[in-house]
Amino acid sequence: MAEPSAASDLKRTPLHDLHVRLGARMVPFAGYAMPVQFPAGIIKEHLHTRASAGLFDVSHMGQVALRACSGHVADAARALETLVPGDMLGLAPGRQRYTLLTNEHGGALDDLMVSNHGDRLMLVVNAARKAFDEAHLRERLADRCVIEPLLDRALVALQGPAAETVLARLAPGVRTMRFMDVRAMTLVDAICFVSRSGYTGEDGFEISVPAPAAVTLCEALLRDPAVAPIGLGARDSLRLEAGLCLYGADLDETTTPVEAALEWTLPKVRRTGGARAGGFAGADTVLDQLARGATRRRVGLRPEGRVPVRGGAPLFETEPSAAPLGVVTSGGFGVSLNAPVAMGYVPPGAATPGTRLFSEVRGKRLAVTVADLPFVPARYKR
Amino acid sequence: MLKYTKDHEWLRLDGDVATVGITPHAQEQLGDLVFVELPAVGARFDKGAVAATVESVKAASEVYAPVGGEIVAVNDKLAADPGLVNAAPTGNGWLFKLKVKDAGEAATLLDEAAYQKLSAAEASN
Numbered sequence: 001m002a003e004p005s006a007a008s009d010l011k012r013t014p015l016h017d018l019h020v021r022l023g024a025r026m027v028p029f030a031g032y033a034m035p036v037q038f039p040a041g042i043i044k045e046h047l048h049t050r051a052s053a054g055l056f057d058v059s060h061m062g063q064v065a066l067r068a069c070s071g072h073v074a075d076a077a078r079a080l081e082t083l084v085p086g087d088m089l090g091l092a093p094g095r096q097r098y099t100l101l102t103n104e105h106g107g108a109l110d111d112l113m114v115s116n117h118g119d120r121l122m123l124v125v126n127a128a129r130k131a132f133d134e135a136h137l138r139e140r141l142a143d144r145c146v147i148e149p150l151l152d153r154a155l156v157a158l159q160g161p162a163a164e165t166v167l168a169r170l171a172p173g174v175r176t177m178r179f180m181d182v183r184a185m186t187l188v189d190a191i192c193f194v195s196r197s198g199y200t201g202e203d204g205f206e207i208s209v210p211a212p213a214a215v216t217l218c219e220a221l222l223r224d225p226a227v228a229p230i231g232l233g234a235r236d237s238l239r240l241e242a243g244l245c246l247y248g249a250d251l252d253e254t255t256t257p258v259e260a261a262l263e264w265t266l267p268k269v270r271r272t273g274g275a276r277a278g279g280f281a282g283a284d285t286v287l288d289q290l291a292r293g294a295t296r297r298r299v300g301l302r303p304e305g306r307v308p309v310r311g312g313a314p315l316f317e318t319e320p321s322a323a324p325l326g327v328v329t330s331g332g333f334g335v336s337l338n339a340p341v342a343m344g345y346v347p348p349g350a351a352t353p354g355t356r357l358f359s360e361v362r363g364k365r366l367a368v369t370v371a372d373l374p375f376v377p378a379r380y381k382r
Numbered sequence: 383m384l385k386y387t388k389d390h391e392w393l394r395l396d397g398d399v400a401t402v403g404i405t406p407h408a409q410e411q412l413g414d415l416v417f418v419e420l421p422a423v424g425a426r427f428d429k430g431a432v433a434a435t436v437e438s439v440k441a442a443s444e445v446y447a448p449v450g451g452e453i454v455a456v457n458d459k460l461a462a463d464p465g466l467v468n469a470a471p472t473g474n475g476w477l478f479k480l481k482v483k484d485a486g487e488a489a490t491l492l493d494e495a496a497y498q499k500l501s502a503a504e505a506s507n
Contacts, residue, residue, distance in 0.1 A: 036440075037413060041413055041414045041468075042413055042414050042438075042439045042440070043414040043416075043439065043465075044414075046439075233413065233439055233440055234439075236440070237439055306416075306417050306461070307417060307419065307437075308416065308417060308437055308442070310441075310442075332439055332440065333416040333417070333437075333439045335416075335439065340416075340417075362419075362435065362442075
C-alpha cells in the first residue's frame with residue numbers, strides 16, 4: 001500500500017498530540033496530519049457515533065470572520081450575497097445556514113456554513129479550499145469587508161444522540177439550542193462558539209474553541225464514557241449515509257446547486273421574482289436551471305449485492321451499454337446499513353428513485369438502484 | 383510454517399495444496415474489511431496474478447497469488463463475515479486454497495524473519 005508523505009511537511013491541529021496519545025493512525029489530509037481512525041477502527045467508530053457520541057477534530061477546516069467596514073453585520077451579509085445564492089441578510093443573529101460559494105458559471109467553489117454572531121458573520125469552509133476561499137473573499141469583498149481567518153481557534157464536533165447530555169454537563173444552556181442555532185458560551189473557561197449542527201445526520205454540536213483550550217475541552221468531553229474519539233474514515237462513511245456532499249467529490253466547480261439537488265439553498269427571496277433575486281456569481285445559469293431544469297442531477301445509489309461502488313465509477317443505462325450516462329462521485333460502505341451506498345450524477349430522466357442502472361467495478365458490470373437521500377434518516381433537533 | 387510475499391500475503395503449504403491469506407500487518411493497515419471478492423473454484427492463476435480483492439470501508443486492495451496454481455477451495459464464511467480476516471488473518475480468515483503447479487515457486491517466498499524485517503522497514507518510512 002502507498003506510504004504517507006514525510007510527516008514533517010504536514011501541518012498539525014492543536015489536538016495532534018492528543019490523537020497520537022489515543023493511538024490514532026495519522027494520515028495526510030489537506031496538508032494536515034489527521035487521524036483516519038483510532039484503535040477502535042472505522043466500523044466501531046461509525047456505529048458509536050450513531051449510538052452514543054463521537055468526538056471529531058475538524059480544526060483543519062477554515063474559520064473566517066467577515067466584518068463589514070461599516071460595522072453593520074447587515075452590510076457583511078449583503079456583501080456575501082454577491083458570492084452565494086443563500087439568504088444571508090435574513091440570517092438572524094444566533095443562527096447558522098449552509099450555503100455555497102459560486103463561480104461565474106454557477107458552479108460551486110466551496111460549500112460552507114455561515115453564522116451570524118451579531119457584529120460579524122463567521123464562515124466555516126473546507127480545509128482543502130480555505131486558502132482559495134480567503135483569496136476569493138478578499139478579491140471580491142475587501143473594499144467593504146474585513147476578512148479575518150481565525151488561525152488561533154480549533155474546531156471539534158460532538159455528534160450523536162448522547163451529544164446533548166454530554167455537552168450539557170459542561171454547559172447546561174445547550175439543551176435549549178435547536179438545530180442550526182449558534183451561541184457564544186464559556187466551556188472549560190474559554191469563550192467558545194457552539195452551533196447545533198454537524199456532518200453526520202445525527203444531532204450534535206460543532207464547537208469553535210481557542211487553540212490553547214482545545215486539549216482541555218476534548219479531554220473533558222472524552223472523560224464521559226459516552227464519548228469516543230472518531231477519525232476521518234468514519235466521518236466520511238457517516239456523511240455518505242446522511243447523503244451530505246463532499247466538496248471535491250460530489251461538488252466541484254462544474255456542479256451548480258440545482259444539479260447537486262441543493263435547490264433548497266436557494267430561498268424564494270433570491271430566486272426570480274424575489275426581493276433580492278440573483279445578484280450572485282452565476283445567478284443567470286442557476287436561475288435558468290431552476291426554471292427550465294438542469295441536464296444532470298445528484299442522486300443516491302444502492303448497489304445490489306455487497307460490492308462497494310466508489311467515486312469515479314461510470315454509470316450505464318443498461319448492462320451492455322457502451323457509453324456511460326453518468327458517474328459515481330462518492331461511494332463506500334454504509335456501516336449502519338451494512339450495505340454499500342453511493343452518490344452520483346445522472347440525467348434527470350434516470351434520476352427517479354427505483355431506476356435501475358449499472359456501474360462497473362474491476363471490469364464487471366454491477367446493478368445499482370437510484371435511491372432517495374439520505375440513506376439513514378436525519379435526527380436533527382428542530 | 384508460514385511463508386510470505388512482499389505484498390503481505392502468507393502461504394501455508396500442505397503437500398501440494400497452499401492455503402493463502404493476508405498477514406496481520408496487512409489487515410491492520412487496511413482496517414475493517416467490509417467485502418472480500420474471492421476467485422471461483424477451478425480458476426487458475428500464475429504467480430503474481432490478482433487472485434482476490436479485499437475491500438475496507440475506504441478502499442479496495444488486490445491480493446496476489448503467491449504461487450501459481452488452481453483454486454481448490456475458497457473461504458465461504460467471508461461473504462457474511464469479512465471481518466474474520468481482521469480478527470483471524472492467519473487462521474479462520476484464510477482466503478483461498480490452491481493446488482500448487484510448481485513447488486519451486488514456494489521456495490522463493492520470504493520466511494518469517496525476512497517478512498518481519500520487510501514490514502518493519504516499510505513502517506519506518
